[in-house]
Amino acid sequence: MNAPVATSLLHPEFVQRPVPEAFVQALAARFGSQCSTALAVREQHGRDEGAIAAPPPAAVVFAESTQDVQDAVRLCARHGVPVIPYGAGSSLEGHLLAVEGGISIDVSRMNRILSVNTEDLTVTVQPGITRKQLNDAIKDTGFFFPIDPGADASIGGMASTRASGTNAVRYGTMRENVLSLEVVTASGEVIRTGNRAKKSAAGYDLTRLMVGSEGTLGIFTEITVRLYPLPEAVSAAVCSFPSIEAAVRTVIQTIQVGVPIARVELIDVNSVRMVNAYSKLELREEPMLLMEFHGSPTGVKEQAEMVQEIAGEFGGNAFEWAERPEDRTRLFTARHNAYFAAVASRPGCRCITTDACVPISRLADALLDCVTEADASGIPYFLVGHVGDGNFHFGYLIDPDSEDERTRAEQLNSQLVQRAIALGGTCTGEHGVGIHKQGFLREEAGDGAVQMMRAIKQALDPRNILNPGKIFALQ
Amino acid sequence: MNAPVATSLLHPEFVQRPVPEAFVQALAARFGSQCSTALAVREQHGRDEGAIAAPPPAAVVFAESTQDVQDAVRLCARHGVPVIPYGAGSSLEGHLLAVEGGISIDVSRMNRILSVNTEDLTVTVQPGITRKQLNDAIKDTGFFFPIDPGADASIGGMASTRASGTNAVRYGTMRENVLSLEVVTASGEVIRTGNRAKKSAAGYDLTRLMVGSEGTLGIFTEITVRLYPLPEAVSAAVCSFPSIEAAVRTVIQTIQVGVPIARVELIDVNSVRMVNAYSKLELREEPMLLMEFHGSPTGVKEQAEMVQEIAGEFGGNAFEWAERPEDRTRLFTARHNAYFAAVASRPGCRCITTDACVPISRLADALLDCVTEADASGIPYFLVGHVGDGNFHFGYLIDPDSEDERTRAEQLNSQLVQRAIALGGTCTGEHGVGIHKQGFLREEAGDGAVQMMRAIKQALDPRNILNPGKIFALQ
Numbered sequence: 010m011n012a013p014v015a016t017s018l019l020h021p022e023f024v025q026r027p028v029p030e031a032f033v034q035a036l037a038a039r040f041g042s043q044c045s046t047a048l049a050v051r052e053q054h055g056r057d058e059g060a061i062a063a064p065p066p067a068a069v070v071f072a073e074s075t076q077d078v079q080d081a082v083r084l085c086a087r088h089g090v091p092v093i094p095y096g097a098g099s100s101l102e103g104h105l106l107a108v109e110g111g112i113s114i115d116v117s118r119m120n121r122i123l124s125v126n127t128e129d130l131t132v133t134v135q136p137g138i139t140r141k142q143l144n145d146a147i148k149d150t151g152f153f154f155p156i157d158p159g160a161d162a163s164i165g166g167m168a169s170t171r172a173s174g175t176n177a178v179r180y181g182t183m184r185e186n187v188l189s190l191e192v193v194t195a196s197g198e199v200i201r202t203g204n205r206a207k208k209s210a211a212g213y214d215l216t217r218l219m220v221g222s223e224g225t226l227g228i229f230t231e232i233t234v235r236l237y238p239l240p241e242a243v244s245a246a247v248c249s250f251p252s253i254e255a256a257v258r259t260v261i262q263t264i265q266v267g268v269p270i271a272r273v274e275l276i277d278v279n280s281v282r283m284v285n286a287y288s289k290l291e292l293r294e295e296p297m298l299l300m301e302f303h304g305s306p307t308g309v310k311e312q313a314e315m316v317q318e319i320a321g322e323f324g325g326n327a328f329e330w331a332e333r334p335e336d337r338t339r340l341f342t343a344r345h346n347a348y349f350a351a352v353a354s355r356p357g358c359r360c361i362t363t364d365a366c367v368p369i370s371r372l373a374d375a376l377l378d379c380v381t382e383a384d385a386s387g388i389p390y391f392l393v394g395h396v397g398d399g400n401f402h403f404g405y406l407i408d409p410d411s412e413d414e415r416t417r418a419e420q421l422n423s424q425l426v427q428r429a430i431a432l433g434g435t436c437t438g439e440h441g442v443g444i445h446k447q448g449f450l451r452e453e454a455g456d457g458a459v460q461m462m463r464a465i466k467q468a469l470d471p472r473n474i475l476n477p478g479k480i481f482a483l484q
Numbered sequence: 485m486n487a488p489v490a491t492s493l494l495h496p497e498f499v500q501r502p503v504p505e506a507f508v509q510a511l512a513a514r515f516g517s518q519c520s521t522a523l524a525v526r527e528q529h530g531r532d533e534g535a536i537a538a539p540p541p542a543a544v545v546f547a548e549s550t551q552d553v554q555d556a557v558r559l560c561a562r563h564g565v566p567v568i569p570y571g572a573g574s575s576l577e578g579h580l581l582a583v584e585g586g587i588s589i590d591v592s593r594m595n596r597i598l599s600v601n602t603e604d605l606t607v608t609v610q611p612g613i614t615r616k617q618l619n620d621a622i623k624d625t626g627f628f629f630p631i632d633p634g635a636d637a638s639i640g641g642m643a644s645t646r647a648s649g650t651n652a653v654r655y656g657t658m659r660e661n662v663l664s665l666e667v668v669t670a671s672g673e674v675i676r677t678g679n680r681a682k683k684s685a686a687g688y689d690l691t692r693l694m695v696g697s698e699g700t701l702g703i704f705t706e707i708t709v710r711l712y713p714l715p716e717a718v719s720a721a722v723c724s725f726p727s728i729e730a731a732v733r734t735v736i737q738t739i740q741v742g743v744p745i746a747r748v749e750l751i752d753v754n755s756v757r758m759v760n761a762y763s764k765l766e767l768r769e770e771p772m773l774l775m776e777f778h779g780s781p782t783g784v785k786e787q788a789e790m791v792q793e794i795a796g797e798f799g800g801n802a803f804e805w806a807e808r809p810e811d812r813t814r815l816f817t818a819r820h821n822a823y824f825a826a827v828a829s830r831p832g833c834r835c836i837t838t839d840a841c842v843p844i845s846r847l848a849d850a851l852l853d854c855v856t857e858a859d860a861s862g863i864p865y866f867l868v869g870h871v872g873d874g875n876f877h878f879g880y881l882i883d884p885d886s887e888d889e890r891t892r893a894e895q896l897n898s899q900l901v902q903r904a905i906a907l908g909g910t911c912t913g914e915h916g917v918g919i920h921k922q923g924f925l926r927e928e929a930g931d932g933a934v935q936m937m938r939a940i941k942q943a944l945d946p947r948n949i950l951n952p953g954k955i956f957a958l959q
Contacts, residue, residue, distance in 0.1 A: 126843065126845060127740065128736055128740060128843075128844065128845035129843040129844055129845045130739070130740070131843070170685055171683075171684075171685040171689070172685070173683055173685075177683060181660075182683050184683070184689065184692070185656075185660060194932070194936070198932050199932070200929075200930060200932035200933045200936060201929070201930060201933060202933065204905075204908050204909060204910055204928070205843040205908040205909070206841040206842055206843060206873075206874055206875075206904075206908065206909040206910045206913065207841070207843070207844070207873045207874055207875075208646075208648055208652060208657050208659070208841055208873050208875060208913050208914065209646075209841060209910040209912065209913060210645055210646040210647070210648075210696055210839075210910075210912045210913060210914050210915060210916045210917070211910045211911055211912050211917060211921075211924075211925055211928055211929065212696070212917055212925050212929060212933075212934070212937050212955050212956070213693060213696065213697055213701075213936075213937045213940060213955070214646070214659065214689075214692045214693060214695065214696050215933060215936060215937070217659070217689045217692030217693065218688060218689060218692065218693050218940075220689065221685055221687070221688065221689055222688055226688075237742070238740065238741060238742035240742070241742075261603055264605070265602065265603060265605070265713065266713060267712070267713035267715070267716075269744075305786060307782060307783075307786060308782075308783055308786070311780060311782060311783070364685075366681040366682070366683055366684060367681055368601065368603075368604040368606070368680040368681060368682070369603065369604055369682070370601060370603035370604045398681075398682045398683050399681055399682055400681075400682075400683060429681075430679075433679050433680040433681065434679060434680070434681040435678075435679055435681045435684040435685075435686045436686055437684065437685045437686050438681065438683050438684060438685060439683065439685050440685060441685045442685070442686060442687055446686075449686075450686055450687050453679070453686055454675075454676070454686065454687060455675060455676060457669070457673050457674070457675035458675045458676060458677060458687075458690060459687070461669070461675060461688075461690060461944065462687050462688045462690070464943040464944055465688060465693075465940055465943055465944070467943065468939040468940055468942065468943035469936060469939055469940070480687050480688070481687070
């Protein structure tokens with residue numbers, strides 16, 4: 010989900026820690042022109058694409074090497090100053106906000122590919138490279154990195170938030186695709202969390218602990234991720250359904266019989282209308298599934314035929330093929346533009362986005378109840394979902410000047426999350442917790458599990474300098 | 485790998501903590517006949533299938549519920565007594581040994597299936613159920629749990645050691661297949677590490693932190709794992725090669741072109757000879773690959789044809805099919821019996837097993853150098869490998885009464901591990917660290933990473949009662 014740069018939606022009373030003058034001087038001495046205190050630069054680094062605002066960081070360091078990150082973190086450690094890693098700025102839950110003050114370390118200049126190992130299907134990169142930069146750079150190797158959260162996020166940021174997106178149903182999320190990390194710890198030490206072996210039983214899984222830790226346990230300086238062979242054949246299809254339930258039942262059965270579908274996206278009728286208006290398309294105004302199949306030519310054909318047959322059983326119709334790349338691009342562009350189409354449908358609106366994920370067997374129930382509530386609220390909304398994983402996003406399109414609409418949208422979000430948790434799901438499938446979902450995390454994980462997370466944080470970052478105030482409050 | 489019950493190979497000076505009399509009385513009062521202090525029972529629970537021995541635990545509690553585990557852990561916490569979870573006793577690296585004394589909690593009576601959710605492809609079980617019990621119980625559902633480490637290990641034990649085995653190349657390891665856990669913590673609290681949603685970005689990945697933690701961070705009382713649809717078609721094939729390198733090159737290319745092979749096992753010529761003698765077979769005495777393909781009938785045929793073509797390029801010959809279940813069973817029984825065949829080839833011997841895993845591109849190099857060294861040593865050995873993952877096991881067949889052979893075998897193991905680490909690999913692909921590989925873990929992960937593991941352990945188990953002395957020393 011892409012979202013426009015937010016002005017403030019909430020104004021919590023963030024308490025910023027003092028930044029000692031000696032620290033500022035030491036930082037300037039070490040980093041010179043790699044360090045900026047210009048307001049515009051600080052403001053740019055003090056926000057993400059979410060809806061919460063906070064005062065900007067005191068300075069921004071543009072790191073160009075692991076050594077730079079180490080030196081900056083060591084200075085922060087010495088002076089007790091918070092430090093927030095910054096990649097592409099596309100996170101959604103307030104991850105980048107300097108809620109306790111401190112500095113931002115921008116790693117976007119650390120965007121090199123360090124080694125491509127096509128025999129092992131791995132690539133090692135610096136954290137600032139974006140997923141599109143990575144795929145462009147390796148496009149002639151016959152391999153690709155599949156994780157696609159929509160935004161052109163940095164690989165470091167994607168690892169930090171355990172990102173996923175449209176083709177996680179086949180290729181997994183960052184959890185499955187990060188093999189190892191080089192990490193600068195809270196004391197400025199460098200550790201490696203793993204190696205390039207495909208599997209390992211050597212001690213605690215520090216890689217998976219770091220993935221999704223949102224910058225609170227360490228700053229990533231090298232990342233080894235998996236590559237996949239470019240599929241020999243790709244085809245896409247779109248199919249309309251009489252109801253959301255029929256579409257979801259089709260997906261459940263597809264997964265259950267083991268069709269290795271590469272993408273399967275649900276778009277509700279509101280989204281279809283908005284996309285038609287925005288992109289001058291004439292998609293049938295019914296809930297629809299957008300699908301993509303990867304494999305051998307025979308395999309792809311077989312997969313698609315199986316899904317078509319299943320869809321037929323649930324009343325799916327207008328099963329249309331898109332075998333040519335340009336037709337596929339057109340379809341998935343429509344999907345990727347759903348957000349912009351929605352925002353354009355209500356000029357001046359702001360979008361409040363949800364990110365719940367439920368076991369797929371409960372997806373129809375979850376969606377139908379949420380649709381009923383959203384319809385009853387009178388607030389315009391749209392619904393898209395990575396339904397193969399049970400992950401879905403409602404976008405509530407509110408008037409930013411209406412306190413009432415905001416309250417009602419947050420209430421819808423809250424009801425939706427509580428429903429997802431009650432159904433055995435999670436408040437966040439892929440966006441992370443950040444600031445916005447800390448209350449939901451407590452409800453979902455329980456006090457004992459959150460307390461365990463806190464204990465780990467305190468053990469690894471006793472001065473609480475690494476992106477403090479995110480995921481959970483320490484007190 | 486199965487290994488016979490060991491008598492002592494090494495006799496480290498394990499220092500056992502005192503067990504207060506008040507603790508023993510409280511344990512007996514709470515657990516009555518569920519608690520045993522009989523020497524035979526304690527001895528059975530104080531060893532695993534590895535080669536190290538230690539004095540037995542002071543008592544064994546047969547837990548029948550989460551509450552039992554909680555109560556036992558609370559008593560241990562109150563009295564500072566170590567507690568070691570015990571499943572099927574099939575671990576290999578000394579995981580179950582009471583090296584600091586304390587009690588064993590046997591969870592084998594906690595072997596119920598709590599819920600099967602075929603729509604979500606998940607099953608929730610108690611930790612004591614073994615993988616064969618699980619698959620037997622769900623065999624009529626059309627789904628199966630694929631992880632197969634050879635031994636009929638408990639699911640709890642497999643999660644604890646991050647086990648994998650022959651078909652991890654397609655289905656992943658316990659790392660990828662455990663969705664969530666109920667865990668009794670060091671203080672006797674119960675937490676849940678996740679839910680049944682297929683993906684989540686909700687805070688630290690406690691599930692993955694617990695998987696592979698070898699009983700040192702908590703005791704698992706419920707485990708939710710993934711199921712897979714039984715493949716519509718299965719076929720197996722065996723192919724001989726002029727050299728190990730030719731076999732390995734075939735595997736690399738197979739993986740690289742994206743053939744979703746389900747199993748691909750390397751057996752060296754020594755193993756073939758031993759298996760022929762043991763199982764009265766007439767397999768061609770050359771290095772060979774045993775392969776299995778899962779999918780649709782067309783897909784399986786296509787996969788196998790691709791591999792046959794690749795094998796042909798590397799001089800593979802005698803590509804034989806086994807489409808009938810009994811022929812497949814015969815082939816994979818030969819593989820599973822390789823260990824017993826090897827031990828039978830040198831009566832009275834003991835087997836010292838290695839477990840390194842390297843990036844697949846380095847596998848041929850790693851194997852060839854290790855073969856050269858093993859041949860030069862004069863010690864009989866065999867080599868089998870889950871080569872699709874780069875994981876391989878040498879078994880050195882030593883005379884247990886020969887100090888010299890033991891020293892040389894340990895030296896071969898040490899050289900092999902150092903080579904694997906230098907090639908970007910790990911000292912343990914699937915057996916875990918336990919007691920035996922603590923030195924290797926330090927070499928592999930580095931002091932900083934091991935120190936991070938220690939810090940986590942100390943934060944979550946400040947009195948060091950959960951399986952102390954495993955993975956790393958605390959001082």
